[in-house]
Amino acid sequence: MILVTGATGTVGSEVLRRLPAGAEVRAMSRDPARVTAAGHAVEAVRGDHRDPRSLAAALRGVRRAFLVTNGVQGDDDVRFLRAAGEAGVRHVVKLSAAAVLDRDAQDLVTRWQRSCEEALRTSGLEWTLLRPRAFMSNALGWTGSVRAEQVVRALHGTAVTSCVDPRDVAEVAVRALTEEGHGGSSYTLTGPEAISAAEQTRVLGRLLGRPLRFEELSRDQARAALRRRHPAPVAEALLESADRGRDGAKARVEDTVRTVTGHGARTFRDWARDHLAAFVPPPDLPRESTAVRGTLDRNSMVPG
Incomplete structure (x- = not known):
């Protein structure tokens, strides 16, 4: 069993x-x-x-x-x-x-x-x-702003992470x-590449066939978003984790998925293509501003 x-x-x-x-x-x-x-x-x-x-x-x-x-x-x-x-x-x-x-x-x-x-x-x-490492699926935290505003918001948007499907x-x-x-x-x-939130935004936009805008969160905005979802000590831990990503600590790529399973790890594009429907707005969705979302916690309890 x-x-x-x-x-x-x-x-x-x-x-x-x-x-x-x-x-x-x-x-x-x-x-x-x-x-x-x-x-x-x-x-x-x-x-x-x-x-x-x-x-x-x-x-x-x-x-x-x-x-x-x-x-x-x-x-x-x-x-x-x-x-x-x-x-x-x-x-x-x-x-x-x-x-x-x-x-x-x-x-x-x-x-x-x-x-x-x-x-x-x-x-x-x-x-x-x-x-x-961080899960690619944490990009689902962007669905609301992508659907309503065609925008992705994150802290340290150019920091790369070898996120995994x-x-x-x-x-x-x-x-x-x-x-x-x-x-x-x-x-x-890990995944097969280190990719930033800004590049993930471009990948999503190309797959959706419409340009998406990336907006950098301030630290205070990121902290506020995280505290809406987590106790303050956990939110601070996730901010520390994001800072390590900014400093390059999460960029290393491993080939362990291939070693164990026999096939290479999926790319972010692979993941996004298979989950694209989550980012497509319903025909009647009003184009209105959405609240800043917490997108740092790429797998809430796994800061990667």
């Missing part, structure tokens, strides 16, 4: 879609009704890292698990790993972040991710760590969950 936590999230939902037909799969979510599995049978269960009974039920009979947590400074990983050990789980594949490898990354979120990794490595369970991260996760030989491995996952 394979357990997928974060089953309705960016990567967890893609993992569910890619697990082989016939595999015994259980999906854990706070809202099981939202779980979709693209046509094959999945047992959806309610689970909460802070509810020991729900964890025990979700882990019953599980031998491999995909672990996603986002409670910064919390002990959800420790709780899950303790319950997993008691349930007889053999192997945990953990979604972490590439930033943990950067010695200069000392923001709150990255320090929390490092502590989560350490909890897994010392748990006594077999482990695999997935360390993605969540589908590629999910494919690596599925390999680690279904094949032998991945125990004790840490995989840094």
Whole structure:
């Protein structure tokens, strides 16, 4: 039995879609009704890292698990790993972040991710760590302003990041969950190129067949946007992460996706083409100004 936590999230939902037909799969979510599995049978269960009974039920009979947590400074990983050990789980594949490898990354979120990794490595369970850069799908945060104003807003718009398609991260996760030989491995996952928000804007515009404008956010605008979505300490951590990107810390490209899956990582153009409908305005959408959106948090709890 394979357990997928974060089953309705960016990567967890893609993992569910890619697990082989016939595999015994259980999906854990706070809202099981939202779980979709693209046509094959999945047992959806309610689970909460802070509810020991729900964890025990979700882990019953599980031998491999995909672990996603986002409670910064919390002990959800420790709780899950303790319950997993008691349930007889053999192997945990953990979604972490590439930033943990950067010695200069000392923001709150990255320090929390490092502590989560350490909890897994010392748990006594077999482990695999997935360390993605920022997700290409965070560009979906621009859909409102693109639809209404034909504009993208971000901080440090010329800073480049080797962002990765969540589908590629999910494919690596599925390999680690279904094949032998991945125990004790840490995989840094990036796209095939380092690209800036300004260039992503140009790519989107070309695909849409209409020019899009890029506008640089001030630091105060970015902070305000992030604080609408996150507690203040997390917002500050994401601003620190954005500054590291400005300084070139997120530009390195790895070929790990090809090494593990056998195919090269998707480009941002690939991702954008497949999600273009999200940026196309309905015919009756009024052309009105939208609020400044927070587009720094490229994968909210993975500052990359």
